[in-house]
Amino acid sequence: MAVPRTRQGSTQDSAQDAGTAAAVVRMRGAALAYGERVLWHDLDLDLRPGEFLAVLGPNGSGKTSLVRALLGQRQLSAGTCTVLGRAPRKGGRHIGYVPQQATLSAHATLRARDVVRFGLDGHRFGPRPGVDGVRRRVDEVLRAVGAMAYADVPVGLLSGGERQRVRIGQALAADPRLLLCDEPLLSLDPHHQRAVTELVDARRRSHGTAVVFVTHEINPVLGLADRVLYLARGGFRVGTPKEVFTSDALSQLYGTQVDVVRVRGRIMVVGTPDEAAPPPHHAEADVPGGARS
Numbered sequence: 016m017a018v019p020r021t022r023q024g025s026t027q028d029s030a031q032d033a034g035t036a037a038a039v040v041r042m043r044g045a046a047l048a049y050g051e052r053v054l055w056h057d058l059d060l061d062l063r064p065g066e067f068l069a070v071l072g073p074n075g076s077g078k079t080s081l082v083r084a085l086l087g088q089r090q091l092s093a094g095t096c097t098v099l100g101r102a103p104r105k106g107g108r109h110i111g112y113v114p115q116q117a118t119l120s121a122h123a124t125l126r127a128r129d130v131v132r133f134g135l136d137g138h139r140f141g142p143r144p145g146v147d148g149v150r151r152r153v154d155e156v157l158r159a160v161g162a163m164a165y166a167d168v169p170v171g172l173l174s175g176g177e178r179q180r181v182r183i184g185q186a187l188a189a190d191p192r193l194l195l196c197d198e199p200l201l202s203l204d205p206h207h208q209r210a211v212t213e214l215v216d217a218r219r220r221s222h223g224t225a226v227v228f229v230t231h232e233i234n235p236v237l238g239l240a241d242r243v244l245y246l247a248r249g250g251f252r253v254g255t256p257k258e259v260f261t262s263d264a265l266s267q268l269y270g271t272q273v274d275v276v277r278v279r280g281r282i283m284v285v286g287t288p289d290e291a292a293p294p295p296h297h298a299e300a301d302v303p304g305g306a307r308s
């Protein structure tokens with residue numbers, strides 16, 4: 016089960032250090048830069064089993080790059096990161112990855128069950144189940160994600176919401192301890208958004224799978240996220256949704272007046288600068304008052 020933990024900036028505290036032994040992801044002083052451009056830096060983060068971390072931020076703030084760093088596809092430019100106690104590496108076992116939407120269309124003629132099976136076959140190490148075992152496991156996963164009804168339908172014929180269930184099935188097939196979801200709600204209607212978030216939530220509650228969930232919108236995960244990592248302008252803010260979604264916290268992060276308004280249990284953020292603007296470089300990015308840049 017998830018235990019919320021608060022963290023702002025990079026100052027370490029003993030309570031957090033006590034919790035690191037079981038951390039699924041551990042980052043210390045982590046930074047990621049492309050050339051001169053620093054996406055984020057001084058990031059300290061411990062993600063515990065069963066914890067749901069929502070990652071938010073404007074376009075280009077480095078959310079996908081963070082996921083790629085955890086997958087071992089991007090090298091940190093500074094600091095350290097471990098995933099399940101080891102340096103992140105490509106093809107690591109126990110990591111389920113739900114990539115951004117586009118990727119499945121390349122395999123549009125494959126049936127849903129084939130796509131889920133790839134989640135089992137994709138791992139080069141560890142014991143391999145036999146043919147019957149594979150089929151059983153694929154069926155089990157298809158049922159778990161509610162995709163049994165279209166198990167034999169080519170994914171190219173499925174709706175966006177149905178495909179997303181299949182993608183999640185693929186990510187869950189290998190029984191991951193860490194689930195990385197990169198904008199799985201993109202272009203889904205509220206009904207399907209709810210279905211997808213409930214699937215992910217059920218998984219982390221039943222299996223203690225830690226979740227990193229990149230999303231542009233906090234509201235669909237507001238009741239689920241233990242913590243939010245909000246990236247912007249080369250900086251970040253991390254804490255519970257209540258702590259991060261305040262006018263003060265986001266104004267500090269953005270370096271301009273931002274208003275956070277709550278309406279009928281939903282959060283609206285008003286006044287964020289143009290999302291297309293690139294973040295400043297490292298030296299300009301320090302945000303005073305603990306919201307680290």
Ligand SMILES: Nc1ncnc2c1ncn2[C@@H]1O[C@H](COP(=O)(O)OP(=O)(O)OP(=O)(O)O)[C@@H](O)[C@H]1O
Pocket residue numbers: 049054072073074075076077078079080081
């Ligand atoms: N390999 C790379 N080399 C150089 N720049 C890169 C590379 N990969 C990403 N970038 C740049 O880094 C920035 C962050 O990209 P990233 O995809 O992590 O952002 P994001 O927060 O996921 O954005 P979005 O919300 O649009 O998906 C972008 O400006 C992107 O162009």
